[in-house]
Amino acid sequence: MTRGRAAGPPLTISDIHAVVGIRLARHDYRYTHSRRRLVDVIAAAGQPVTLPDIVEAAPELAQSSVYRNLDVLERSGVVDRIASSGDHAHFEFAEPLLSHHHHLICMDCGAIEDVQLDDDVEELVDRSLAEVASRAGFTPRRHSLDLHGSCADCD
Amino acid sequence: MTRGRAAGPPLTISDIHAVVGIRLARHDYRYTHSRRRLVDVIAAAGQPVTLPDIVEAAPELAQSSVYRNLDVLERSGVVDRIASSGDHAHFEFAEPLLSHHHHLICMDCGAIEDVQLDDDVEELVDRSLAEVASRAGFTPRRHSLDLHGSCADCD
DNA sequence: CTCAGTGCAAAGGATTTGCATGCCG
DNA sequence: CGGCATGCAAATCCTTTGCACTGAG
Numbered sequence A, B: 001m002t003r004g005r006a007a008g009p010p011l012t013i014s015d016i017h018a019v020v021g022i023r024l025a026r027h028d029y030r031y032t033h034s035r036r037r038l039v040d041v042i043a044a045a046g047q048p049v050t051l052p053d054i055v056e057a058a059p060e061l062a063q064s065s066v067y068r069n070l071d072v073l074e075r076s077g078v079v080d081r082i083a084s085s086g087d088h089a090h091f092e093f094a095e096p097l098l099s100h101h102h103h104l105i106c107m108d109c110g111a112i113e114d115v116q117l118d119d120d121v122e123e124l125v126d127r128s129l130a131e132v133a134s135r136a137g138f139t140p141r142r143h144s145l146d147l148h149g150s151c152a153d154c155d
Numbered sequence C: 001c002t003c004a005g006t007g008c009a010a011a012g013g014a015t016t017t018g019c020a021t022g023c024c025g
Numbered sequence D: 001c002g003g004c005a006t007g008c009a010a011a012t013c014c015t016t017t018g019c020a021c022t023g024a025g
Helices: A013-026 A033-045 A051-057 A063-075 A119-135 B013-026 B033-045 B051-057 B063-075 B119-135
Strands: A079-082 A090-093 A102-106 A112-115 A139-150 B079-082 B090-093 B102-106 B112-115 B139-150
Touching: A013 A033, A013 A063, A033 A051, A033 A063, A033 A090, A051 A063, A063 A079, A063 A090, A102 B119, A119 A139, A119 B102, A119 B119, A119 B139, A139 B119, B013 B033, B013 B063, B033 B051, B033 B063, B033 B090, B051 B063, B063 B079, B063 B090, B119 B139
Parallel strands: A102 A139, B102 B139
Antiparallel strands: A079 A090, A102 A112, A139 B139, B079 B090, B102 B112
């Protein structure tokens, strides 16, 4: 399993638009104004965002179109949906737009923060998971490793 | 962070009821007939269950009461809710009623299977997570490590 | 021109809640 | 007895969808 984008200088917003454009085209989707705007908002946030976050940052975007375009972006491999129990789902760029990372999920306020682990930990986890997966006849696609607890604000 | 219940003989249904009773009492909840029945169903399943699974196995339980009681059991630390993107949430016993484990989540059919990892992997992961958590002022409660992919049936 | 994309409003579906009744302690 | 627990139905809330219109290629 790959480690996503190698650590290095963060992608510029132009880089991001370029990659997104390619991925959308590959799936026969157009890179429209609304979709660019949506990508801008996600990039500006720098952390996983919810739908309310997005429409607050860009009120000119219709809620239904945002949901539809998040779906398009997800199908195109541009964003990942992070399922949170209960309220709104969170969305963030998928690898390799974002390097491989994990989440600190606050059980009180629902905030989600990105964190990275050492490569040797990731490798060990991947090997371990690959082993149990093959034992179960399961084809691994990606793993998620989240820490649930209380964030600095809620503690 | 603890590893949950040490590996060993599985708890009997009586053990489970005893533990659940204690935990409910500790939170000033009663261990009623409906709640026992609900615990029986979860125990019998042996894998994470959804609300439809539960009411199918025990049609005499009212859907709303099952939701309410799952909430009570969750607050009491008896069950964990596993958020799956999209459809129904899955529920299973929390530690230490179930030993520490992780999930193989099928992205096609939504099925969730429990798996265990080697202790040395768990320890390394815990240490790593504890480190990034403290760096972020985050108080860890528990971690989840899930593998997303295609199960044997859907592949 | 043509078809994907958009906006609005309404539908869908999982989960929650109000309220009257039942049952545990 | 007194209050928590239950059942039914209606309400909520996030998300999806139908449909007519707009805009990109």
